[in-house]
Amino acid sequence: xxxxxxxxxxxxxxxxxxxxxxxxxxxxxxxxxxxxxxxxxxxxxxxxxxxxxxxxxxxxxxxxxxxxxxxxxxxxxxxxxxxxxxxxxxxxxxxxxxxxxxxxxxxxxxxxxxxxxxxxxxxxxxxxxxxxxxxxxxxxxxxxxxxxxxxxxxxxxxxxxxxxx
Numbered sequence: 001x002x003x004x005x006x007x008x009x010x011x012x013x014x015x016x017x018x019x020x021x022x023x024x025x026x027x028x029x030x031x032x033x034x035x036x037x038x039x040x041x042x043x044x045x046x047x048x049x050x051x052x053x054x055x056x057x058x059x060x061x062x063x064x065x066x067x068x069x070x071x072x073x074x075x076x077x078x079x080x081x082x083x084x085x086x087x088x089x090x091x092x093x094x095x096x097x098x099x100x101x102x103x104x105x106x107x108x109x110x111x112x113x114x115x116x117x118x119x120x121x122x123x124x125x126x127x128x129x130x131x132x133x134x135x136x137x138x139x140x141x142x143x144x145x146x147x148x149x150x151x152x153x154x155x156x157x158x159x160x161x162x163x164x165x
Contacts, residue, residue, distance in 0.1 A: 079148065085105065113141060116137075
């Protein structure tokens with residue numbers, strides 16, 4: 001006999017349950033790093049050639065964004081100020097204040113519409129396919145101007161007591 005007892009025995013291990021997740025997490029993280037690296041490398045553009053179409057689209061996108069910003073300035077700077085001016089005129093009935101404020105608003109409107117016109121011309125020249133939308137924008141701005149003019153005319157008539165409120 002060799003001196004080793006051949007009976008069955010039980011062996012107990014004590015280990016941290018978190019360590020069970022260590023190896024699978026390392027595999028998952030390694031795959032994530034590999035995929036992220038591949039995605040980044042594929043997305044990088046190392047080309048030396050110039051893509052005229054892409055640059056033109058970027059210029060048009062920038063100009064459209066500039067046009068939207070100008071339109072927002074017109075709305076917030078002109079339309080909202082006109083409404084505030086009409087509210088103050090209704091309360092104070094001060095024609096000098098109205099005329100001065102109206103001149104300032106008209107000057108701001110002129111500046112902003114000139115900016116918008118320059119941008120719309122650039123957009124139309126760079127992208128003829130957007131000419132319909134540019135014309136629609138110009139038409140809507142003309143409608144806004146007509147509306148603001150008619151509101152101002154009515155306010156002037158009310159201040160001059162030509163019509164009743």
